[in-house]
Amino acid sequence: MKKNIIILLLIGLGSCSSQKKIETTNQYFETGTSSIQEWVGGRAESGSSFKLKIALTTSTEGISFEEIFFRHRILSCELKEEGEDFYLLTEYDPKALENVDNAEDQVQTKDKFPFELLPTEAVISYNKNGGQTKYFKIMEIKEKAPLLFSSKPQN
Numbered sequence: 001m002k003k004n005i006i007i008l009l010l011i012g013l014g015s016c017s018s019q020k021k022i023e024t025t026n027q028y029f030e031t032g033t034s035s036i037q038e039w040v041g042g043r044a045e046s047g048s049s050f051k052l053k054i055a056l057t058t059s060t061e062g063i064s065f066e067e068i069f070f071r072h073r074i075l076s077c078e079l080k081e082e083g084e085d086f087y088l089l090t091e092y093d094p095k096a097l098e099n100v101d102n103a104e105d106q107v108q109t110k111d112k113f114p115f116e117l118l119p120t121e122a123v124i125s126y127n128k129n130g131g132q133t134k135y136f137k138i139m140e141i142k143e144k145a146p147l148l149f150s151s152k153p154q155n
Helices: 002-018
Strands: 031-040 048-056 063-070 073-076 078-082 085-092 122-128 134-138
Touching (some): 031 134, 063 085
Antiparallel strands (some): 048 085, 063 073, 063 122, 078 085
């Protein structure tokens, strides 16, 4: 009987450690307005894509941003500076994936994607000073009007 309890306890501890805990409040940084803007090229070969921009309203010193989980995609992100403002930027570009062996890894099916998110939500993975990876949920991402580029050739 005692052996069964120990086995159950070990199984329970192991399953908890594999789950990703999402934070909705963050002690290391704060975010401001987040937006997504789709764009469509004027020619078929131009394709379409989107840019996701997440404003950061506090210092990000010692924080390493890893990935953004958004609309069943796992995207790399960059920390950008615009004047005194900082933000995370990611762009989904299906054309860039055409020659990449692991292109299917970027777009995940519902059963493989690690989070259940609304289309207006995203999760940022990050770590502080090289520590354990943490996950922070962004809600209420605003959808901007899409950019429609002209197919007119430039002279």
